[in-house]
Amino acid sequence: MSDSMNLEAIIAFFKSQADDIQIINGERAAGIEVGQITFDSREVVPGTLFVCKGLAFKEAYLVDAIEKGAVAYVSEQAFQVDVPGIVVSNIRQAMPILANEFYQAPWQTVSISGITGTKGKTTTAGFVNQILSQDSHEKNAPQPGFISSTFNYDGVTKEVSSLTTPEAMDLYRMLATMRDHNVTRATMEVSSQALKYNRVDGVGMDIVAFLNISPDHISPVEHPTFEDYFHSKLRIFEHGRVAVLNEDTDHFDEILAAAQAATNIEKIVTVSRKNPGADYFANQLTFNDSQQNFIVHNAGEVIPMTLNVLGHFNVNNALVAAAIARENNIAWSTIQTALAQATSEGRMDVYKTSDGNITFVIDFAHNKISFEELFSSVKEMAPDNDIRIVFGSAGGKAENRRPDMGHVAGLNTDEIYLTSDDPNFEDPYKIMDEIEAGIREVNPNANVRRQMDRTGAIYTAYQDTMATGKATTIIVAGKGSEATIKIKGRNEVYVPDYEYVQQLIAFYEFTGKMDIIKKK
Numbered sequence: 001m002s003d004s005m006n007l008e009a010i011i012a013f014f015k016s017q018a019d020d021i022q023i024i025n026g027e028r029a030a031g032i033e034v035g036q037i038t039f040d041s042r043e044v045v046p047g048t049l050f051v052c053k054g055l056a057f058k059e060a061y062l063v064d065a066i067e068k069g070a071v072a073y074v075s076e077q078a079f080q081v082d083v084p085g086i087v088v089s090n091i092r093q094a095m096p097i098l099a100n101e102f103y104q105a106p107w108q109t110v111s112i113s114g115i116t117g118t119k120g121k122t123t124t125a126g127f128v129n130q131i132l133s134q135d136s137h138e139k140n141a142p143q144p145g146f147i148s149s150t151f152n153y154d155g156v157t158k159e160v161s162s163l164t165t166p167e168a169m170d171l172y173r174m175l176a177t178m179r180d181h182n183v184t185r186a187t188m189e190v191s192s193q194a195l196k197y198n199r200v201d202g203v204g205m206d207i208v209a210f211l212n213i214s215p216d217h218i219s220p221v222e223h224p225t226f227e228d229y230f231h232s233k234l235r236i237f238e239h240g241r242v243a244v245l246n247e248d249t250d251h252f253d254e255i256l257a258a259a260q261a262a263t264n265i266e267k268i269v270t271v272s273r274k275n276p277g278a279d280y281f282a283n284q285l286t287f288n289d290s291q292q293n294f295i296v297h298n299a300g301e302v303i304p305m306t307l308n309v310l311g312h313f314n315v316n317n318a319l320v321a322a323a324i325a326r327e328n329n330i331a332w333s334t335i336q337t338a339l340a341q342a343t344s345e346g347r348m349d350v351y352k353t354s355d356g357n358i359t360f361v362i363d364f365a366h367n368k369i370s371f372e373e374l375f376s377s378v379k380e381m382a383p384d385n386d387i388r389i390v391f392g393s394a395g396g397k398a399e400n401r402r403p404d405m406g407h408v409a410g411l412n413t414d415e416i417y418l419t420s421d422d423p424n425f426e427d428p429y430k431i432m433d434e435i436e437a438g439i440r441e442v443n444p445n446a447n448v449r450r451q452m453d454r455t456g457a458i459y460t461a462y463q464d465t466m467a468t469g470k471a472t473t474i475i476v477a478g479k480g481s482e483a484t485i486k487i488k489g490r491n492e493v494y495v496p497d498y499e500y501v502q503q504l505i506a507f508y509e510f511t512g513k514m515d516i517i518k519k520k
């Protein structure tokens with residue numbers, strides 16, 4: 001149980017870790033107990049060891065922390081304050097080391113499955129969590145831990161997450177809470193930022209999964225180059241005993257080589273929809289309005305599977321989740337039960353009018369490969385439908401997504417509605433300019449509308465569909481189930497795409513047919 005540590009013991013520990021540690025006011029450390037560690041002055045209580053870090057850090061935060069009872073600080077620089085200070089050369093490397101010592105290596109009693117990749121982390125982690133939860137339910141065991149971009153569950157509280165992967169000190173605290181509440185298994189999304197900025201340093205994971213890689217998150221605040229992005233993600237193989245790899249991805253050979261080169265990886269397992277030689281091979285894929293069925297071939301067994309989420313890329317995600325579950329010794333029947341009822345909010349959410357005239361597809365896709373997969377799945381679902389798409393792109397990051405998504409949309413439809421998607425501090429119309437440039441490169445005659453208001457853009461696509469009277473699939477991409485839109489640093493509430501679409505369908509069922517009659 002991590003409840004407190006002696007400050008002198010902490011200082012001695014830091015000194016044992018590196019020879020360039022500088023101690024300020026060390027003589028004042030005698031007899032002081034540390035009951036909490038944090039990097040946020042707003043969380044400080046008496047007895048806290050406060051960590052000074054971050055691009056936006058201010059000395060005022062340290063002064064505030066001391067006023068609230070912080071007994072010492074850790075920092076890359078010394079400050080003129082009365083409490084003892086521990087000065088380190090690299091605060092990002094120091095935070096996981098301190099957290100591991102303070103919380104006594106909680107990962108040793110929690111079997112962690114870490115999932116990384118450009119697309120599919122949230123979906124796949126969600127599938128694994130739903131399988132582990134089903135297994136816990138069947139065994140009347142504590143629910144598994146979950147750390148993801150949607151929510152975190154540490155065995156006690158479920159909270160909406162602000163990062164895909166938390167900062168190290170938050171992560172270790174969550175793992176310690178899991179351990180202290182007899183949670184023995186956890187699933188975690190591991191972002192490239194987390195791997196690059198030392199957030200998961202020292203965390204022993206049992207299983208690690210690599211889904212796919214494609215250029216994304218390239219920007220001054222994320223990764224300067226694709227190489228930096230790719231090599232950050234490959235650092236996942238510093239963790240784990242078993243590696244689960246999706247063969248149906250670009251750069252698979254490099255990913256496999258990195259896993260093979262990692263001495264801590266004892267076993268490599270592969271999944272595929274294309275290579276029958278993979279450890280988990282899926283074929284005979286069929287689907288209806290809401291589910292897809294396929295056969296899994298593994299270790300000589302033939303296992304029928306129903307996945308309650310559409311999108312054939314989700315078959316790969318389900319195969320990775322099944323492989324992780326099997327490495328956790330979970331029965332196939334439990335996996336089948338969980339995946340047949342799996343949900344993945346805002347990802348391939350399909351809403352159809354009763355007469356089949358209009359099919360809305362809500363998806364979280366917001367980069368090149370997810371757009372390609374999305375259009376491919378939508379065309380498979382309703383090959384004879386017209387297609388319209390409503391989307392935008394986030395401000396302040398991953399700028400390459402804009403022309404990329406414009407390209408893919410322009411190649412797949414003439415009917416494109418550009419709108420806002422977390423513009424943040426950027427002008428949404430400037431973002432639309434960059435998307436439209438990508439559209440025009442491949443489809444000069446595309447019919448591109450622009451509407452800042454997202455629900456307005458969806459309504460326009462609906463109205464245009466009504467005017468044609470033709471069976472149409474309207475894709476609404478990029479926000480999934482999100483209920484806020486980031487504008488000028490603030491998360492503004494808006495009607496989530498899937499809620500507004502359901503309102504439109506209700507409106508159509510009540511009045512739509514009359515509209516079509518009026519139009520003719």
Ligand SMILES: CC(=O)N[C@H]1[C@@H](OP(=O)(O)OP(=O)(O)OC[C@H]2O[C@@H](n3ccc(=O)[nH]c3=O)[C@H](O)[C@@H]2O)O[C@H](CO)[C@@H](O)[C@@H]1O[C@H](C)C(=O)N[C@@H](C)C(=O)N[C@H](CCC(=O)O)C(=O)O
Nearest residue numbers: 039040041042053054055056057061163164165191192193
């Ligand atoms: C580049 C990056 O990852 N930055 C993260 C990092 O920021 P930072 O360490 O520079 O700290 P800061 O936010 O500048 O603030 C300075 C410090 O002042 C402290 N503070 C602040 C106010 C106060 O009153 N008192 C106080 O002590 C804060 O606790 C903070 O530690 O630590 C902060 C938490 O302490 C994170 O919020 C912040 O994420 C920013 C918002 C971000 O956008 N991160 C993205 C790039 C990210 O990490 N994305 C991935 C997903 C994308 C992917 O799939 O790769 C993720 O894992 O979420």
Ligand SMILES: Nc1ncnc2c1ncn2[C@@H]1O[C@H](COP(=O)(O)OP(=O)(O)OP(=O)(O)O)[C@@H](O)[C@H]1O
Nearest residue numbers: 118119120121122123313347363364365369370373
């Ligand atoms: N295996 C996959 N291959 C390609 N595209 C995928 C795959 N899985 C999901 N997608 C697409 O990517 C979108 C986002 O999926 P998900 O949120 O699971 O990915 P993520 O890795 O968590 O994304 P992010 O890093 O942006 O949070 C989905 O809505 C879907 O369009």
